[in-house]
Amino acid sequence: MMLPGIHASVSGGLNRALEVLGSSGLPCGQIFTSNQRRWKGREVKEREKEEFSRTPISVISHTSYLINLASFRNEVRERSFLALSEELLRMHQLGIHWTVLHPGAHLGEGDATGIRAVAAAVRSILQDAPPDTGVLYENTAGQGTVVGRSFEQLSDLMDGTGIPGRTGICLDTCHAFAAGYDLSTRNGVDMVMEEFDSVVGSSRIRAFHMNDCLGTCGSHLDRHARLGGGLLGLDPLRYLASLEDFDGIPGIVETPGTDGDRVADALALTAGEGVSRG
Numbered sequence: 001m002m003l004p005g006i007h008a009s010v011s012g013g014l015n016r017a018l019e020v021l022g023s024s025g026l027p028c029g030q031i032f033t034s035n036q037r038r039w040k041g042r043e044v045k046e047r048e049k050e051e052f053s054r055t056p057i058s059v060i061s062h063t064s065y066l067i068n069l070a071s072f073r074n075e076v077r078e079r080s081f082l083a084l085s086e087e088l089l090r091m092h093q094l095g096i097h098w099t100v101l102h103p104g105a106h107l108g109e110g111d112a113t114g115i116r117a118v119a120a121a122v123r124s125i126l127q128d129a130p131p132d133t134g135v136l137y138e139n140t141a142g143q144g145t146v147v148g149r150s151f152e153q154l155s156d157l158m159d160g161t162g163i164p165g166r167t168g169i170c171l172d173t174c175h176a177f178a179a180g181y182d183l184s185t186r187n188g189v190d191m192v193m194e195e196f197d198s199v200v201g202s203s204r205i206r207a208f209h210m211n212d213c214l215g216t217c218g219s220h221l222d223r224h225a226r227l228g229g230g231l232l233g234l235d236p237l238r239y240l241a242s243l244e245d246f247d248g249i250p251g252i253v254e255t256p257g258t259d260g261d262r263v264a265d266a267l268a269l270t271a272g273e274g275v276s277r278g
Helices: 014-024 046-054 074-094 111-128 151-161 173-178 186-199 234-242 259-269
Strands: 003-007 028-031 058-062 098-101 134-138 167-172 205-209 250-253
Touching: 003 014, 003 058, 003 259, 014 028, 014 046, 014 058, 014 259, 028 250, 046 074, 058 074, 058 250, 074 098, 074 111, 098 205, 111 134, 111 151, 134 151, 134 205, 151 167, 151 186, 167 173, 173 205, 186 234, 234 259, 250 259
Parallel strands: 003 028, 003 250, 028 058, 058 098, 098 134, 134 167, 167 205, 205 250
Antiparallel strands: none
């Protein structure tokens, strides 16, 4: 069974997220360590370091939405490089091991060129970052010129980075469905996950984003929905969360609404028994 968790608000401080997760009985969660829509990062406070050092809750972070390491615009690439470097430093201070990264958009340079640029940048950044930190590439819905839409592209990102112990995949169910991977039935889940294992390797998945999707399969529409409120439905997501292959892997809910709404969705995911595939 996956570990149920949510992306928790840090309004009022990073410790606020730990309070929400702890009071809800969730074993894991995801946070922004800094404002996700600003280039300038925040400093971690001493009391936040202390609280995170004591918590039994497993926390991952999510990088700024502004980061685009696939871009060949010098200012954007330089700012993205610095923003990811600073994120890894904040993680080290908080004892967070993994951060989730949107690979970025090549803006017309081509998928292969964009993938090589992202992999090279992440490799360089990780080599200079605290060794207890790592990056999870998140699959994308495939809108515009973003990379990471296919399992083949995720494999290329991992192989191109070449640091397997400090890189992995965060698989977002909404993004996968929007990109054309039909997860709307239990049989579909089995088929998609078998394809992922063949192309990328299931052991490379370090976290899931468990979201329903408002767009149709293959629409490239990145619109999350409450679990059961979209075109994926709750049953296949619950089935995916139950697969023994992913025991102990964080299943982070990023659905719309309040922290309380996301907690309800996360707990709904783990209502069933563990299921063996095949």
